[in-house]
Amino acid sequence: xxxxxxxxxxxxxxxxxxVALRCDPISGHVSLFWYQQALGQGPEFLTYFQNEAxxxxxxxxxxxxxxxxxxxxxxxxxxxxxxxxDSAVYLCASSLGISRWGVNSNQPQHFGDGTRLSIL
Amino acid sequence: KNxxxxxxxxxxxxxxxxxxxxxxxTVSPFSNLRWYKQDTGRGPxxxxxxxxxxxxxxxxxxxxxxxxxxxQSSLHITASQLSDSASYICVVTYSGAGSYQLTFxxxxxxxxxx
Numbered sequence: 718x719x720x721x722x723x724x725x726x727x728x729x730x731x732x733x734x735x736v737a738l739r740c741d742p743i744s745g746h747v748s749l750f751w752y753q754q755a756l757g758q759g760p761e762f763l764t765y766f767q768n769e770a771x772x773x774x775x776x777x778x779x780x781x782x783x784x785x786x787x788x789x790x791x792x793x794x795x796x797x798x799x800x801x802x803d804s805a806v807y808l809c810a811s812s813l814g815i816s817r818w819g820v821n822s823n824q825p826q827h828f829g830d831g832t833r834l835s836i837l
Numbered sequence: 838k839n840x841x842x843x844x845x846x847x848x849x850x851x852x853x854x855x856x857x858x859x860x861x862x863t864v865s866p867f868s869n870l871r872w873y874k875q876d877t878g879r880g881p882x883x884x885x886x887x888x889x890x891x892x893x894x895x896x897x898x899x900x901x902x903x904x905x906x907x908x909q910s911s912l913h914i915t916a917s918q919l920s921d922s923a924s925y926i927c928v929v930t931y932s933g934a935g936s937y938q939l940t941f942x943x944x945x946x947x948x949x950x951x
């Protein structure tokens with residue numbers, strides 16, 4: 718399909734395990750974002766990539782969270798030593814992100830359907 | 838601290854009726870304001886994007902307004918349909934230093950009943 722694809726859709730892990738969540742953005746999209754959405758809340762920003770460069774990781778809640786986008790397309794969000802408070806939906810979004818004048822924050826963001834992570 | 842506040846938290850309306858959702862923000866420096874629709878179990882879908890120079894934008898039965906002076910926005914839905922039942926999220930973008938970040942409200946949960 719032409720949209721943002723996330724996998725797995727659901728992930729159950731035991732507390733203390735490591736997990737890896739994958740995001741396939743729309744082809745050609747420069748900007749990629751990760752968000753965390755708790756039940757009944759709006760998404761909270763985690764980190765932002767422009768191509769392979771991680772320009773902003775101020776939203777990552779702890780050093781157990783790590784994101785990468787090594788070739789500027791697919792991205793992986795890794796959570797080490799998971800804890801129960803990590804249970805949430807993790808959303809990925811991409812946007813074209815670039816205009817002739819540089820970063821364009823007015824582009825629409827296209828979201829995947831998220832990975833629902835449950836830590837037991 | 839950048840914040841986006843939405844009201845009401847939830848709303849129930851009859852099919853065919855109109856409704857208006859509110860959004861107040863304190864995000865600065867402001868780049869644009871977006872409204873998203875999020876169905877249960879799905880990712881948000883963009884409805885409108887407005888920059889500070891735009892004070893209204895429509896997308897079918899959805900009309901968003903923006904008052905950048907008072908930092909308020911509204912989303913008006915006309916002739917509601919059952920498929921409009923979803924969470925509607927107001928999102929404000931701030932940008933600077935070659936990067937940008939979106940601040941999301943908690944959303945208004947709309948239920949349209951027959």
